[in-house]
Amino acid sequence: MRNLAPGIGFIIVVLAAIEAAARGGLVNAAVVPPPSAVAVQLAQILASGVFVMPLLQTLATLFAGYAAGCAAGIVLGILMGSFRAVYGLFEPLTELLRPIPKPALLPALILFLGLGSTMKITLVALAAFFPVLVSTVQGTRGVEGAMIDMARTFGYRPAQILWKIVLPAAAPYIAVGMRVSLGIALVVLVVAEMLAETGGLGGSLIAMQHQFMVRQTYGWLVIIAVIGFTLNALFVRVERRLTFWSVPS
Amino acid sequence: MAETDGRALGIDALSKTFGGKVPVEVFSGFSLDVRPGEFLSIVGPSGCGKSTLLQVVAGLIPATGGCVTLGGRDVTGAPAHMVYLFQQYSKSLLPWMTAEDNVIFAFNHRLRLGEREARARAREHLAMVGLADSGSVYPWQLSGGMQQRVAIARALSADPKVLLMDEPFSSVDALTRMELHKLISELWEQKRFTTILVTHDVDEAIFLSDRIVLLSRRPARIAELLETGLPRPRRVVETHEDPHFLALRHALLEGLLGA
Numbered sequence: 001m002r003n004l005a006p007g008i009g010f011i012i013v014v015l016a017a018i019e020a021a022a023r024g025g026l027v028n029a030a031v032v033p034p035p036s037a038v039a040v041q042l043a044q045i046l047a048s049g050v051f052v053m054p055l056l057q058t059l060a061t062l063f064a065g066y067a068a069g070c071a072a073g074i075v076l077g078i079l080m081g082s083f084r085a086v087y088g089l090f091e092p093l094t095e096l097l098r099p100i101p102k103p104a105l106l107p108a109l110i111l112f113l114g115l116g117s118t119m120k121i122t123l124v125a126l127a128a129f130f131p132v133l134v135s136t137v138q139g140t141r142g143v144e145g146a147m148i149d150m151a152r153t154f155g156y157r158p159a160q161i162l163w164k165i166v167l168p169a170a171a172p173y174i175a176v177g178m179r180v181s182l183g184i185a186l187v188v189l190v191v192a193e194m195l196a197e198t199g200g201l202g203g204s205l206i207a208m209q210h211q212f213m214v215r216q217t218y219g220w221l222v223i224i225a226v227i228g229f230t231l232n233a234l235f236v237r238v239e240r241r242l243t244f245w246s247v248p249s
Numbered sequence: 250m251a252e253t254d255g256r257a258l259g260i261d262a263l264s265k266t267f268g269g270k271v272p273v274e275v276f277s278g279f280s281l282d283v284r285p286g287e288f289l290s291i292v293g294p295s296g297c298g299k300s301t302l303l304q305v306v307a308g309l310i311p312a313t314g315g316c317v318t319l320g321g322r323d324v325t326g327a328p329a330h331m332v333y334l335f336q337q338y339s340k341s342l343l344p345w346m347t348a349e350d351n352v353i354f355a356f357n358h359r360l361r362l363g364e365r366e367a368r369a370r371a372r373e374h375l376a377m378v379g380l381a382d383s384g385s386v387y388p389w390q391l392s393g394g395m396q397q398r399v400a401i402a403r404a405l406s407a408d409p410k411v412l413l414m415d416e417p418f419s420s421v422d423a424l425t426r427m428e429l430h431k432l433i434s435e436l437w438e439q440k441r442f443t444t445i446l447v448t449h450d451v452d453e454a455i456f457l458s459d460r461i462v463l464l465s466r467r468p469a470r471i472a473e474l475l476e477t478g479l480p481r482p483r484r485v486v487e488t489h490e491d492p493h494f495l496a497l498r499h500a501l502l503e504g505l506l507g508a
């Protein structure tokens with residue numbers, strides 16, 4: 001087990017420094033409130049239960065878009081990684097679309113799909129899709145030829161080889177793409193919620209800011225941070241269990 | 250198996266040319282009859298095309314011309330009862346499966362045994378290679394020699410009539426290699442599956458084989474075909490000291506080193 005004490009101690013020192021700076025008048029406390037005051041607001045948000053609806057909205061939207069984006073990325077990635085013709089057909093298009101910062105698609109998506117959850121799910125799916133696609137293609141192409149030949153000599157058919165060899169062998173790479181995607185998905189979702197101002201944690205965050213409720217704004221920020229941290233930690237645990245045999249470099 | 254033409258495996262006028270800007274003719278018009286139940290080795294200088302020959306015979310890569318017959322029938326794709334043992338055991342074993350599950354992978358898509366029977370069959374074959382206690386271990390937790398033993402158990406569990414081996418002992422240390430030679434010769438003496446071994450190790454070929462084919466440089470053709478005639482069971486120490494062994498070794502090395 002890694003020793004967490006120095007890192008946690010440092011966080012406490014940083015918080016104490018901000019506290020002192022805000023209370024001592026070194027920074028404008030209206031803009032940078034003391035952490036203790038933010039903690040009070042955070043406790044109120046949690047105790048009143050107002051966070052439950054936005055949190056559930058955000059999580060539901062996140063998972064719907066993330067699942068769709070990952071599924072599409074894995075399916076197309078395995079096809080592109082397995083068949084040269086499919087790769088040749090899709091590679092230029094995906095390389096063209098991949099570098100677009102996904103929040104830049106928001107105006108267009110809002111035009112087509114409005115401000116509701118369909119737009120948000122679509123954006124999250126697009127953001128999750130590309131990292132998963134790239135890592136799946138890489139993982140599929142990296143499958144050892146000897147493994148596939150082995151299965152062929154035992155009489156496995158191509159579809160069985162895809163399912164029993166290629167997919168598990170590429171799984172560690174796919175998982176890396178999915179972990180990257182999860183972080184990006186949360187980022188673009190919060191951005192979309194802030195822009196659309198139709199619910200979710202990002203919606204609550206921007207609503208507080210519009211009302212100049214600085215301490216509450218920070219309170220919601222803490223909630224978003226904890227969600228991001230928790231999702232990543234859960235993912236890493238699942239990833240380690242599912243791809244226990246491999247640590248891709 | 251019905252050997253309708255008296256040969257376990259027939260290679261008739263087989264050709265392989267790799268295309269590309271400069272086509273490479275690996276072999277052409279290559280013919281060889283493999284007798285039922287014999288242990289045949291193919292020895293040749295590196296790059297002579299012996300591995301390619303084996304891969305064509307196994308149906309892993311298509312021939313440019315000619316044909317391979319197994320028990321009198323044309324080989325297309327990967328025939329049942331023909332099993333291939335790879336050089337890169339560590340890459341051909343599936344790292345997400347235990348040793349036992351790796352063995353089961355070789356037969357149960359065809360046999361469709363229940364869970365308990367399949368495990369029993371896998372354990373039985375692991376025991377044959379001296380790994381009775383390693384069934385629940387993952388391949389990457391085993392040494393190189395033990396991994397190749399798992400691969401051998403996996404190959405035998407598929408009940409091969411023909412076993413093709415592509416330099417299966419070339420990436421283990423010398424002592425482990427001799428242990429594996431002993432293991433393979435004992436298993437072969439029990440089961441007598443027709444075997445083709447491709448190797449560049451002359452001692453290995455003589456120790457294990459009934460007949461040895463010496464290939465020329467590319468395009469590969471048969472430079473020599475020797476009967477070893479050494480008594481069985483073969484013994485790791487004594488067989489290597491047999492005067493006939495040494496004579497064969499002399500002849501093969503001279504042939505290989507371009508006398």
